[in-house]
Amino acid sequence: MACLALICLLYLTTQSSVSSAKSLTRSARLMRKPIDYTSAHSSCGRTDDDKMIVLVTGAAGFVGMHTSLTLKASGHGVLGLDNFNDYYPVPLKRARQKALLAAGVYVAERDLADEGAFAEALGVCAFTHVLHLAAQAGVRYAVVNPQSYVRSNLMGFVEVMEAVRHLDKSIPVVYASSSSVYGLNTKQPFSEEDRVDSPASLYAATKKSNEVMAHAYWNIYGLSLTGLRFFTVYGPFGRPDMAYFSFTKAVLAGSPIKVFQNPADGGELSRDFTYIDDIVHGCIRSLETSGASGKGVAKPPRIFNLGNTQPTEVSVMVNAIEKATGRKAIRKFVPMPATGDVVSTFADVDHARTELGYSPSTGIEEGISKFVTWYLDYYGPNGYERATPEELAYKGY
Ligand SMILES: NC(=O)c1ccc[n+]([C@@H]2O[C@H](COP(=O)([O-])OP(=O)(O)OC[C@H]3O[C@@H](n4cnc5c(N)ncnc54)[C@H](O)[C@@H]3O)[C@@H](O)[C@H]2O)c1
Numbered sequence: 001m002a003c004l005a006l007i008c009l010l011y012l013t014t015q016s017s018v019s020s021a022k023s024l025t026r027s028a029r030l031m032r033k034p035i036d037y038t039s040a041h042s043s044c045g046r047t048d049d050d051k052m053i054v055l056v057t058g059a060a061g062f063v064g065m066h067t068s069l070t071l072k073a074s075g076h077g078v079l080g081l082d083n084f085n086d087y088y089p090v091p092l093k094r095a096r097q098k099a100l101l102a103a104g105v106y107v108a109e110r111d112l113a114d115e116g117a118f119a120e121a122l123g124v125c126a127f128t129h130v131l132h133l134a135a136q137a138g139v140r141y142a143v144v145n146p147q148s149y150v151r152s153n154l155m156g157f158v159e160v161m162e163a164v165r166h167l168d169k170s171i172p173v174v175y176a177s178s179s180s181v182y183g184l185n186t187k188q189p190f191s192e193e194d195r196v197d198s199p200a201s202l203y204a205a206t207k208k209s210n211e212v213m214a215h216a217y218w219n220i221y222g223l224s225l226t227g228l229r230f231f232t233v234y235g236p237f238g239r240p241d242m243a244y245f246s247f248t249k250a251v252l253a254g255s256p257i258k259v260f261q262n263p264a265d266g267g268e269l270s271r272d273f274t275y276i277d278d279i280v281h282g283c284i285r286s287l288e289t290s291g292a293s294g295k296g297v298a299k300p301p302r303i304f305n306l307g308n309t310q311p312t313e314v315s316v317m318v319n320a321i322e323k324a325t326g327r328k329a330i331r332k333f334v335p336m337p338a339t340g341d342v343v344s345t346f347a348d349v350d351h352a353r354t355e356l357g358y359s360p361s362t363g364i365e366e367g368i369s370k371f372v373t374w375y376l377d378y379y380g381p382n383g384y385e386r387a388t389p390e391e392l393a394y395k396g397y
Contacts, residue, residue, distance in 0.1 A: 032117060033109040035124060040079055043106035044125035047075030052287060055127045057081045057118070057160065058134030059107050062239050063176065063230070065096040066276050067131065067283045068105050074284075080107035081121050082134065087141065087148070088240045089391045095378075096237055112156030119163035127168075129287045132160050132175040135206075138241050139180060139340040140397045142202035153206035157213060164293075165221040172224035172290035172298075174283065177211055179231040179272070179307065179345045180204035188311075189348035192229070192303045201340025214301045222295030226286045231307030231347045235276030235367060236374030241396045243314065244273075244368065248321050248375055251329045252383030259314055260336035262343050269314050269336065270344040272307040275362035275370075282306040285356035307347020308360045320365045324372035 044053050054071055058064040059080025071078045080100060084093050097107050108124070110117040112134055122130070136145075136152040157175070164171050182190040183199040199205040214225040234244045250257045260269050282304065291299050318329050336343075352358035362370075380386040 032114065035108045035121070036106065037124065039106040040108065040124050043079050043104060044077040044127075045104075046077040051076045052128045053077035053079075053125055054129045054131050054287060055079050055081065055122060055125075056131045056133065057112060057156075058132075058176075059100065059105070060084055060093040060097050061133060061137075062096075062235075062237060063233060063276070063279060063283070064131075064133045065100060065237055066235070067133070067280045068100055069103050070280050070284060072103050072105050077125065078105050079121065079125055079127075080105055081110050081112075081118065082107050083111040084109060085148075087136065087138070088396075089388065089394050091388045091391060092237070092240065099237075112159050113151040115159065118156075118159045119167060122163045122167050122171075127171055129290065130160065130164060130171055130173040131283060131287060132157070132173055133283075135176060137203070137239070138397060139201045139203045140337075141241070143339050144397060146202050149202050149206050153203075154209060157210050161213065161217045161223065164223060165217065169221060169223065169293050169295075172226070172287070172293055174226040174228065174286045174290060175210060175214070176207075177227040177229045177303065178204065178207040179229050179305070179347065180342070181208045181211065181229060182345065183342065188344070189309065189346040190305065190307075191348040192305055192351050200342050203340065211301075211303060218298060218301045222293055222298045224290050224293040224298040226290050226302040226304070228282060228286060229303065229305045229307075229347075230279055231272040231274045231305070231345055233274050233276055233279050235371055237378075238276070238371060240391070240394055244317055244321070244371065245375075246396050247318060247329065248325065248372060249383060251318075251321055251325055251327050252375075254327070254330070256330040256332045257318070258334050259318065259331050260341065261333050263335040263338075264343075267343075269341070270311040270346075271314065271317075272309065272311050272345045272347050273317060273364050273367065274306065274308040274347075274360060275367040278308065278358075278360040278362060279306055282352060282356060282358045285358060289356060302355070304352040304356065304358070305347040305349050306352060306358065306360075307345070307349055308362075309347055309349055310363070311344055311346040312364050317364055317368065320368035321372065323365065324369045
């Protein structure tokens with residue numbers, strides 16, 4: 001009897017959470033902003049029939065904006081999709097949207113995890129490619145809001161795969177993975193040949209899952225899929241949650257910065273900082289070389305490291321910020337918290353060099369100098385005059 005009651009309770013609980021999830025999906029759908037078809041069709045326009053027409057998810061994001069602008073400037077048709085979530089200040093995403101609109105790129109406001117929303121966008125133009133960059137990014141935020149990673153990175157990924165396989169299996173998909181999949185690996189430089197079975201964060205686990213799911217969609221439906229493992233991307237219009245961005249803000253304000261140390265030996269963390277232009281080039285070459293989907297036609301799923309091959313201590317990045325701003329940083333060294341970061345990253349990019357002609361060319365000093373120039377232009381000569389209250393209050397995670 002007690003057992004029966006427990007089963008009934010479990011059933012009712014499951015049913016109520018399923019129906020609340022369903023009603024959430026329904027309400028999200030009701031709230032979908034209508035797509036402006038005139039702007040969308042013009043955005044998809046290309047200069048020549050041999051150019052691509054690309055649906056870019058996460059277009060109001062850092063990598064999405066830059067890649068969409070370069071695609072459009074090269075004559076390709078582009079339609080963006082983004083949900084403009086508030087993981088970091090939304091005004092920056094709106095400013096990127098403004099820059100995109102000025103260049104003729106329209107961004108449809110859609111949440112990938114809203115069932116059918118991506119499929120609707122995929123039906124708007126005769127797309128030749130999908131560049132799937134939208135995701136819940138950031139390693140530490142997964143400790144605060146793990147569900148957002150499941151929604152955007154897992155449910156969102158499946159929505160993209162399902163829409164492509166139902167609507168047009170010939171469309172190749174290039175998607176963002178991450179260097180974080182190398183997790184606790186110690187052999188460096190990191191190579192695509194290495195096993196990646198020890199993620200250090202939920203974020204990394206979702207990105208590794210994307211690569212595994214991609215394999216399944218290739219195996220069953222013959223989708224053409226390329227995963228790009230980006231290594232710490234930085235540059236103008238970058239992400240406020242990343243260290244180079246928040247350090248610049250703090251240095252300009254005369255506030256201290258927290259520089260993480262390896263808790264095991266007090267050593268410095270290092271990252272293979274990769275400038276945005278190099279990443280954009282890698283994304284576009286991946287689209288161009290992806291080849292058609294189709295059962296028995298599509299190449300096996302591809303994975304590329306896109307890094308700079310120059311692991312750089314965080315202090316060196318801070319030195320570059322000091323040089324570019326002309327201000328001294330107040331450095332507070334603290335042990336790295338146990339929230340999923342790794343000690344160092346270093347990319348082997350031989351595979352991307354051979355297959356994509358990828359050749360990173362911007363060093364940290366030059367890249368940070370370009371970032372700081374943008375920062376001062378965007379936020380004001382002292383770094384805050386044009387910042388919104390939301391941006392001034394943002395502390396990151
Ligand atoms: N920037 C880096 O250093 C880096 C490194 C490794 C991997 N990546 C990956 O590259 C991609 C782009 O990163 P980024 O730095 O431009 O991040 P970003 O946060 O600036 O851009 C991601 C965009 O996706 C949108 N988005 C998130 N969830 C969505 C959803 N459910 N539906 C629709 N839109 C959604 C966000 O609003 C955001 O504008 C991400 O997949 C990220 O995980 C980035």
